[in-house]
Amino acid sequence: MRNVNLPPLDPDKGEWDEKALNRRRFLEASFWVAASGGVIATVGAGIRFLIGNSLEPKKESWVEIGSTESLTPGSMHRVRYRLRAKDAWRTVEQSGAVYAITEDGESYTVFDATCSHLGCLVRWQEGDRVFACPCHKAYFDHQGQVLSGPPPKPLRRLETKIENGVLWALI
Amino acid sequence: MSKLGKWIDERTGISGPVRSFLSYPVPKYVHGNLLYTLGGLTAIGFLLQVVTGILLMFYYDPSPEGAYNSVDYITFEVPLGWLVRGVHHYGASAMVILAALHMLRTYFMSTYKKPREINWLTGVLLLFLTLAFGFTGYLLPWDQKGYWATKVGSEIAGSVPVIGSWLASLMRGGEVLGQATLTRFYATHVVLLPTLVAILIVIHILQLRFHGMAPAITERAKRNSRKFVPFFPHWVVTDTILGLGLLALLVYLSWSQGVPLDFPADPSASDFVPRPEWYFLFYFQALKYFPGSLEAVATILIPLFIFGTMIVLPFVDKGDERRPWKKPVTTGVGIFYTVLIIVLTILAW
Numbered sequence: 001m002r003n004v005n006l007p008p009l010d011p012d013k014g015e016w017d018e019k020a021l022n023r024r025r026f027l028e029a030s031f032w033v034a035a036s037g038g039v040i041a042t043v044g045a046g047i048r049f050l051i052g053n054s055l056e057p058k059k060e061s062w063v064e065i066g067s068t069e070s071l072t073p074g075s076m077h078r079v080r081y082r083l084r085a086k087d088a089w090r091t092v093e094q095s096g097a098v099y100a101i102t103e104d105g106e107s108y109t110v111f112d113a114t115c116s117h118l119g120c121l122v123r124w125q126e127g128d129r130v131f132a133c134p135c136h137k138a139y140f141d142h143q144g145q146v147l148s149g150p151p152p153k154p155l156r157r158l159e160t161k162i163e164n165g166v167l168w169a170l171i
Numbered sequence: 172m173s174k175l176g177k178w179i180d181e182r183t184g185i186s187g188p189v190r191s192f193l194s195y196p197v198p199k200y201v202h203g204n205l206l207y208t209l210g211g212l213t214a215i216g217f218l219l220q221v222v223t224g225i226l227l228m229f230y231y232d233p234s235p236e237g238a239y240n241s242v243d244y245i246t247f248e249v250p251l252g253w254l255v256r257g258v259h260h261y262g263a264s265a266m267v268i269l270a271a272l273h274m275l276r277t278y279f280m281s282t283y284k285k286p287r288e289i290n291w292l293t294g295v296l297l298l299f300l301t302l303a304f305g306f307t308g309y310l311l312p313w314d315q316k317g318y319w320a321t322k323v324g325s326e327i328a329g330s331v332p333v334i335g336s337w338l339a340s341l342m343r344g345g346e347v348l349g350q351a352t353l354t355r356f357y358a359t360h361v362v363l364l365p366t367l368v369a370i371l372i373v374i375h376i377l378q379l380r381f382h383g384m385a386p387a388i389t390e391r392a393k394r395n396s397r398k399f400v401p402f403f404p405h406w407v408v409t410d411t412i413l414g415l416g417l418l419a420l421l422v423y424l425s426w427s428q429g430v431p432l433d434f435p436a437d438p439s440a441s442d443f444v445p446r447p448e449w450y451f452l453f454y455f456q457a458l459k460y461f462p463g464s465l466e467a468v469a470t471i472l473i474p475l476f477i478f479g480t481m482i483v484l485p486f487v488d489k490g491d492e493r494r495p496w497k498k499p500v501t502t503g504v505g506i507f508y509t510v511l512i513i514v515l516t517i518l519a520w
Contacts, residue, residue: 019412051345052339053333053344053345053351054339054343054344054351055337055338055341056345058345059344059382078441080439081439087345087347087349087350088344088349088350088351088354089350090234090235090236092235092236092349092350094347094349095437095438095439097438097439097441113439117326117466118322118323118326118327118376118470119322119325120322120323120445121325121439121440121441123441125396134444134445135323135444135445135460136458137459139345146463149459149462150458150460150461150463150469151463152464152466152468153363153463153464
């Protein structure tokens with residue numbers, strides 16, 4: 001440390017090397033430069049390593065919802081989808097839940113069942129025609145709009161397409 | 172000292188520090204009051220978690236495919252697996268209770284005041300790290316409970332304005348919960364948190380030794396404050412016997428209640444109602460009362476406010492008065508928060 005007087009040495013032991021002490025300031029500065037450089041480089045690389053690939057956007061995939069014939073107009077259909085996806089260094093089967101509805105048998109709406117509040121899965125209650133989230137008591141109408149409870153935004157609507165009579169959604 | 176002891180001491184010089192650590196004078200009013208055993212008991216709880224945790228690592232498989240089966244195997248097939256996992260599981264709850272009670276004792280007796288601020292701050296950090304231990308630990312079995320608690324937990328991080336989604340991704344190691352999340356939580360739970368906690372405990376204890384116990388506040392205690400007993404064996408034996416009682420309780424709970432394991436994590440399950448561990452229930456309940464636009468207030472601002480209040484406490488409450496009945500503001504605030512947390516927990520139970 002700078003400006004700290006060194007304790008006197010026991011004469012029997014010897015004496016401080018005055019010549020070497022002249023370089024003390026310089027050595028102190030060198031220590032701080034070398035040490036902070038090493039720490040900054042190590043910590044910086046470590047942080048980048050830890051962030052890893054976590055900020056890469058999720059790859060969207062088309063998942064099969066079902067044949068359009070199986071989706072009766074007017075009623076809400078819960079669909080559990082599965083897809084093969086890369087999870088870090090593994091390729092795994094991922095699953096999830098969506099709700100699909102059509103009013104006229106021509107245009108289809110698919111909702112991600114994930115609550116827009118904190119990510120629990122909502123359930124469709126046919127009697128009241130609402131989506132209910134069991135976690136923090138949230139309700140959404142059949143359009144996915146918030147009726148009550150804490151969610152800040154509607155249920156997420158997924159992009160859809162129909163190919164050969166099969167409904168697909170982009171999740 | 173034995174010959175071996177002498178040999179070691181000549182080479183390490185350890186006997187002096189050890190002797191002074193063990194012969195530390197503990198005031199009689201402290202030794203006679205069980206409230207003062209809470210800190211030591213929390214430390215014993217931590218040691219139990221370290222030992223059982225190391226044992227569990229010998230069988231645990233930190234992968235989404237393997238985690239659940241390995242925990243199931245530990246619980247039902249490894250000899251005494253139910254016991255090791257049970258003590259670890261119930262020990263986590265015991266740690267939260269003991270650390271919280273220890274903090275309440277410190278709070279109501281105002282022992283956070285000068286010159287013991289650093290001891291209070293390390294204590295606050297240790298309490299929050301204990302909760303972080305719980306949060307990272309119960310994902311590890313990769314069962315429904317852990318999966319959904321982590322999903323909600325990472326969405327809570329995601330509700331922070333501006334940097335939320337970034338924070339949530341960093342926490343999960345990607346946009347979805349998966350392998351990267353599990354290894355992150357695992358490394359945090361078994362290496363990062365224990366190291367931090369061990370360092371903080373050492374600082375906490377050295378600070379306690381440096382300042383000594385806070386002076387007595389009641390007349391009765393004051394009369395007793397000039398009589399001392401040595402840390403070893405008088406104090407140590409009390410804590411050891413209580414620690415043994417704690418271990419017996421944890422063993423009894425593991426034996427009588429079994430150790431819970433939900434169904435394997437299922438991201439598309441419709442019949443599972445996600446609920447956190449009991450010590451997060453008050454927070455879970457509080458989140459119900461804040462509508463959409465105020466989401467970040469409930470998820471982030473309130474916890475930050477509570478943490479911030481605890482951090483600044485010793486720098487704001489600086490008077491000499493330490494008797495809780497003469498300090499209506501801090502005592503009232505303490506009782507209010509304690510009751511609030513208990514009521515919210517009961518509402519969510």
